Amino acid sequence: MNDLRVPWRYQGREMMAIAGINSVAKWLAKNKRRSDVGCRLCKRAREQRGASTENLPEETYGHINSTFCDGMTTTVTVVHHFIWKHLYASMQAAQTPTSKLRFVTPEKECGMNTLWQEEVFEQICSRESLTENAAELEKTISVKQHEREQHDFDPKIFYENSFWNRRPDGRVINQNHRILYILEFKWSSDRNEDFLVVKEYEANVQQKSIIEALTEWMWEQINFVAGEEDTLGVFRLG
Numbered sequence: 708m709n710d711l712r713v714p715w716r717y718q719g720r721e722m723m724a725i726a727g728i729n730s731v732a733k734w735l736a737k738n739k740r741r742s743d744v745g746c747r748l749c750k751r752a753r754e755q756r757g758a759s760t761e762n763l764p765e766e767t768y769g770h771i772n773s774t775f776c777d778g779m780t781t782t783v784t785v786v787h788h789f790i791w792k793h794l795y796a797s798m799q800a801a802q803t804p805t806s807k808l809r810f811v812t813p814e815k816e817c818g819m820n821t822l823w824q825e826e827v828f829e830q831i832c833s834r835e836s837l838t839e840n841a842a843e844l845e846k847t848i849s850v851k852q853h854e855r856e857q858h859d860f861d862p863k864i865f866y867e868n869s870f871w872n873r874r875p876d877g878r879v880i881n882q883n884h885r886i887l888y889i890l891e892f893k894w895s896s897d898r899n900e901d902f903l904v905v906k907e908y909e910a911n912v913q914q915k916s917i918i919e920a921l922t923e924w925m926w927e928q929i930n931f932v933a934g935e936e937d938t939l940g941v942f943r944l945g
């Protein structure tokens with residue numbers, strides 16, 4: 708910052724980063740340097756696939772760092788997986804030889820469907836009875852707007868699929884104690900003080916049907932919530 712050889716525009720950018728300011732459209736509009744708060748990344752992504760650029764979401768810091776931003780979905784997802792892979796591997800590496808925990812498929816995301824093809828799970832509870840329990844529980848989770856059409860077409864199939872397509876970030880089995888741990892990782896903007904509570908709630912709702920559907924074993928959900936500001940610094944065990 709004190710090096711005069713560094714061009715001013717770079718120093719300016721660094722100062723903004725330190726001050727927690729991002730030149731997103733919302734901020735620029737507040738400072739009268741832009742009239743439109745619509746997200747420029749969403750606009751570009753929609754233009755590329757020939758979709759309408761009407762009703763663009765507001766370009767806020769939280770938006771461009773979330774999967775809700777059309778232009779950022781892939782990047783945000785890749786970052787999420789990258790950080791999670793690192794965390795998961797560290798947990799595995801910390802196991803002692805006497806540990807009874809078995810970490811399942813850390814290298815790729817896999818849905819409940821794939822998981823239940825493993826013999827150990829089929830032994831815990833048959834696919835049929837789990838489907839039945841889970842579909843009941845899925846009904847209590849609100850249907851998202853973009854899923855509405857599918858839901859109305861065939862609600863029964865919709866709830867069954869919702870369950871079998873659920874993809875917890877990690878699963879750890881303790882066969883001795885008959886416990887299955889569902890691990891969920893949330894990477895989010897931590898600008899708002901309540902982000903831990905909000906993300907924790909989201910993670911719980913997301914995996915609610917998994918946790919409650921299986922009564923033969925104990926299921927336990929462990930949430931990891933990391934803030935973007937110092938990504939690997941702020942985890943919390945839920």
Ligand SMILES: [Zn+2]
Pocket residue numbers: 746747748749750764766770771775776777778779
């Ligand atoms: Zn966007």
